[in-house]
Amino acid sequence: MAFGTQRGNRNQNKKILISAPSNRVRYCPHLRQHLEFSLCKPPFFPYILPHPFLLTTFEPQLSNIRVRFAPSPTGYLHVGGLRTALYNYLFARRNGGVFILRIEDTDRTRYVEGAVKDLIDTLRWAGLDFDEGPEVGGPVGPYVQSERLALYKQHALQLVQSGKAYYAFDTPEDLDEMRKLQEKMRIPPKYDRRALKLSPAEVQKKLGAGIPAVIRMKVPEAETVAFDDIIRGRVEFASDRIDDQVLMKSDGYPTYHLANVVDDHLMNISHVIRGEEWVSSTPKHVLLYRYFGWEMPRFAHLPLLLNPDKSKLSKRQGDVAVEDYKGKGYLKEALVNFVALLGWNPGDEREIFDLEELVKEFTLERVGKAGAVFNIDKLEWMNVQQIRRKTDDQICDHALPYLAEAGFGDVPRPQLLRVVALMKDRMNKISDLVTFGGYFFQDPSSYDEESRNKNWKPETRSHLGDVVKGLEQIGTFDEKSIEEAIRSAAAAHGIGAGKLIHPLRLALTGISIGPGLFELMAVLGKETCLRRIKRAIEVLG
16 A cells, blocks of 8 residues: 555455354453453463464444554543644544544553543543443454453464464563563663573473463664654665564553554554654564554644643643542643643644534644644633633523532622633633632632732721712712712722722732722622721721
């Protein structure tokens, strides 16, 4: 296949039906195929298949464009993972394709309970609904790798039979000694293939004795392994620099490399869109596709995300989990918009997009190779722009969880709408409604010391006492009548209105900043304003 063409239907995509006359056959309805596997204890894989393959076909109706996001359930979703998921989603939607979620949980040492649900919830929060995957199913499931172990065993054995892989029985101590010797000799660390010196009889004896074994791929010597990357162009590796990667571990689980290739093929993935950190692993995957006689998908490796100092993005310099930004009140539209531009650009000066607009604009050809700097100030700015795009009703809906968490869950909707209308242009994040506008929902418990020293004078008590009298006479407590009462009190004392506005703001909110005082007082209401002013006079003297 020439790079740049779409993959059509092909015989290689047809699924395998393995039949055998024994009770060692399990039927997997989601896989729609019988998989034969050994029930041996570790080393669980026999060195030969006891029954021949009998081939038949299962040909689901699949789109030519099929992509997957394949996270490991090791914790919360990283913002880099969100970008990878987003680019896969956008590419699928733009091209009328299928977006798949596959959980790669074969590294059991790093598995975190509950992480799969968190990943799914976060993707759905971001608006990235998947077409196939856990919970929704699909024609080529299951979509959790730990539920597909028989497949990986079958394909690893196939490689052993064809001479493309071999058993190795090295202990951790053996491997550590090997690495130390290579370091001493100043040669690149690499498996030295000592296992290939074992005769077939010795291999069988060790397997029969139950000695823990792995299966390693056999990398050809003195070759150039190459692939074409949509983003990076032609990429080449010398095979002599490629290690004989472990494909099946002694615990019965595959490594990423085998499971990834087998699943991408059987799920008919057309494009593999993933992070730059996987470029160095891709030649191993290229070899595996060759060994199995399968057509490769097209690859697109996304640029690294960087800290402002150009180091790789890490939690040591700030938040990296999507949950962190969600919890701090960033809109999903802003975070999605922001990560979309970490590597991709629309070709013009536009910076603000919603998800539908991104679908219409996105192409892999406009993704760059250079690392993308994660600029939190830019995210803040985008969040403000996305807040401006929302109606007051929508902002109210977004604010409800933060209000409930702060104990303000019973604010009447009409009152909340008035608060949002007043605060909207002052909010960088939705959570700012509570962080900087909590005084709309409860009386201040303290007063800003700096503002108190600057604005609360000995005569302030008398001045605000007269303001209270004027406010008590107001019938309709609106901005106009409030302003008239305050300016009238200032004129009576021969002072500027500012001499009253600043201490009044302190009395009403406990702080020195906020929206216009007259509008603020109208939203708080007459009873609340009078109560707070009287209390400040009593407390501050």
